[in-house]
Amino acid sequence: MIDLVIFGATGDLAARKLFPALYELEAARYLPSEVRILGVGRKPWSNEEFIQHLRQSLQEFQEPLDGEVAERLLGRAAYHSMEYTPEGFRSLAEASADSSLFYLSLPPDAFPTIGVGLGQAGLSEQTRGFRRLIVEKPFGEDLQSALSLQKTLTQYWDESQILRIDHFLGKEAVQNILVFRFANSWLEPLWNARYIAQVQITAAESIGIEGRGAFYDKVGALRDMMQNHMMQLLTLSALEPPPRFEADLLSNEKVKALRSARPLSPEDIVRGQYQGYREEAGNPQSHTETFAALRLYLDNWRWKGVPFYLRTGKALSRKNTTIALQFRDPPTQLFADSSIDPGSGWVELELQPKEAMHLEVQVKTPGLQFASRPVTLTTPTGNGNRLELSAYATLMLDALKGERSLFIRFDEVEYAWRLLEPVLHTPCPTETYSVGSEGPGGQHYLMEPHHRWRPL
Numbered sequence: 326m327i328d329l330v331i332f333g334a335t336g337d338l339a340a341r342k343l344f345p346a347l348y349e350l351e352a353a354r355y356l357p358s359e360v361r362i363l364g365v366g367r368k369p370w371s372n373e374e375f376i377q378h379l380r381q382s383l384q385e386f387q388e389p390l391d392g393e394v395a396e397r398l399l400g401r402a403a404y405h406s407m408e409y410t411p412e413g414f415r416s417l418a419e420a421s422a423d424s425s426l427f428y429l430s431l432p433p434d435a436f437p438t439i440g441v442g443l444g445q446a447g448l449s450e451q452t453r454g455f456r457r458l459i460v461e462k463p464f465g466e467d468l469q470s471a472l473s474l475q476k477t478l479t480q481y482w483d484e485s486q487i488l489r490i491d492h493f494l495g496k497e498a499v500q501n502i503l504v505f506r507f508a509n510s511w512l513e514p515l516w517n518a519r520y521i522a523q524v525q526i527t528a529a530e531s532i533g534i535e536g537r538g539a540f541y542d543k544v545g546a547l548r549d550m551m552q553n554h555m556m557q558l559l560t561l562s563a564l565e566p567p568p569r570f571e572a573d574l575l576s577n578e579k580v581k582a583l584r585s586a587r588p589l590s591p592e593d594i595v596r597g598q599y600q601g602y603r604e605e606a607g608n609p610q611s612h613t614e615t616f617a618a619l620r621l622y623l624d625n626w627r628w629k630g631v632p633f634y635l636r637t638g639k640a641l642s643r644k645n646t647t648i649a650l651q652f653r654d655p656p657t658q659l660f661a662d663s664s665i666d667p668g669s670g671w672v673e674l675e676l677q678p679k680e681a682m683h684l685e686v687q688v689k690t691p692g693l694q695f696a697s698r699p700v701t702l703t704t705p706t707g708n709g710n711r712l713e714l715s716a717y718a719t720l721m722l723d724a725l726k727g728e729r730s731l732f733i734r735f736d737e738v739e740y741a742w743r744l745l746e747p748v749l750h751t752p753c754p755t756e757t758y759s760v761g762s763e764g765p766g767g768q769h770y771l772m773e774p775h776h777r778w779r780p781l
């Protein structure tokens with residue numbers, strides 16, 4: 326038997342994302358028959374109460390829902406109520422299988438207690454099977470806390486057993502960045518400072534904090550999105566090709582990209598907060614940013630001098646996650662007085678809400694004059710989500726298989742924190758922006774002359 330042990334199984338993430346992901350795996354018959362789902366929590370629930378909670382979560386968050394598949398999944402589920410004490414972990418050791426995947430789906434304050442508790446109960450030992458630990462984000466709240474969490478966990482867990490999750494890496498569209506870059510021989514030679522003038526990475530959300538105020542107000546956009554998802558998009562866009570597609574070789578390249586970043590200064594960041602956030606978060610004095618934009622430079626051979634502009638925010642005009650690169654202008658303007666827009670020449674990977682690639686090219690303006698105009702070639706890169714697994718389903722399946730290339734190695738976390746550290750603790754003005762807008766106006770002051778943000 327293999328146990329998928331979900332700590333925090335009574336919580337929000339489990340209900341919204343993890344149970345539906347398990348349902349998807351069950352529906353696709355990807356979940357090996359020997360896998361049991363063991364929910365763990367402090368709530369004194371019986372097996373029946375947990376199974377009922379799982380059923381209700383699927384009814385609420387899984388669409389479409391096939392009753393037969395749901396019942397198959399429920400048939401694998403059990404609950405273990407425990408306090409996070411040595412005695413509690415001993416009881417778990419008796420109840421759980423020799424091969425176990427422990428998923429820490431609870432508030433980050435609890436990560437050290439559970440990691441150590443499992444270790445002390447012998448549950449990190451791999452003498453009779455595998456033992457792996459999935460750790461949710463955020464991994465620390467700054468560099469020091471991340472280093473300290475790592476030190477605590479590695480008293481009992483080897484790095485190869487720890488799977489730090491960043492659900493963006495489970496998205497097909499994010500995995501497509503590498504394929505797009507390295508499987509197209511026409512494109513790769515152009516993907517550098519010689520041909521690219523600027524890179525813009527945007528993760529805009531239309532939703533606000535959605536009842537997560539107590540959590541979000543301590544975190545803000547820099548810690549919630551920038552340190553993890555945005556840094557992953559940055560490294561995947563900027564890294565050198567690894568010699569082979571292997572987890573450690575890929576992580577090496579991501580870390581190299583992060584380590585080449587020029588140190589940030591306060592002029593490289595703009596923060597915003599949407600109107601009404603303070604009331605929603607229940608903190609009238611809050612300066613927590615719900616929007617952050619950064620300008621950064623990677624001082625390496627490939628990217629020297631190219632600005633990377635990153636922005637992420639909530640309560641914006643629409644959900645839109647993109648990576649866009651602008652090609653440099655041709656060396657001479659052959660077509661006099663043409664209608665070439667200085668803001669054109671983009672290749673854009675749209676990651677969400679649609680998965681698509683957009684390539685802007687110049688074609689002749691019809692008529693007697695030789696002038697050019699931009700047209701956009703668009704091709705969908707996904708399959709309309711019909712056959713795709715959700716990000717969490719992909720990652721859980723990889724975790725069960727022990728495949729680590731879509732998980733984050735500690736030095737990726739470390740160097741992402743190191744990069745942000747200079748702007749993380751310094752007080753910085755937060756500009757208010759309207760709900761449903763493009764974000765604070767100040768974001769435009771980050772840009773170099775002739776650069777401007779693409780519309781959301």
Ligand SMILES: NC(=O)C1=CN([C@@H]2O[C@H](COP(=O)(O)OP(=O)(O)OC[C@H]3O[C@@H](n4cnc5c(N)ncnc54)[C@H](OP(=O)(O)O)[C@@H]3O)[C@@H](O)[C@H]2O)C=CC1
Nearest residue numbers: 333335336337338366367368430431432433435461462463
């Ligand atoms: N919710 C989301 O959308 C997302 C969440 N995450 C991450 O996932 C993890 C879980 O998030 P979420 O489900 O929202 O968290 P919740 O606040 O819903 O907590 C999950 C469960 O953890 C247990 N718990 C709560 N506080 C503590 C504590 N101090 N010590 C031990 N156990 C505790 C509770 O279960 P019980 O009382 O039964 O023990 C609770 O039901 C977090 O690390 C979060 O950052 C990441 C991305 C998105």
Ligand SMILES: O=C1O[C@H](COP(=O)(O)O)[C@@H](O)[C@H](O)[C@H]1O
Nearest residue numbers: 462492493530549550554646677
């Ligand atoms: O991790 C997080 O991500 C979501 C955005 O994820 P997406 O898959 O919907 O793009 C964000 O809303 C949340 O605040 C953050 O914690």
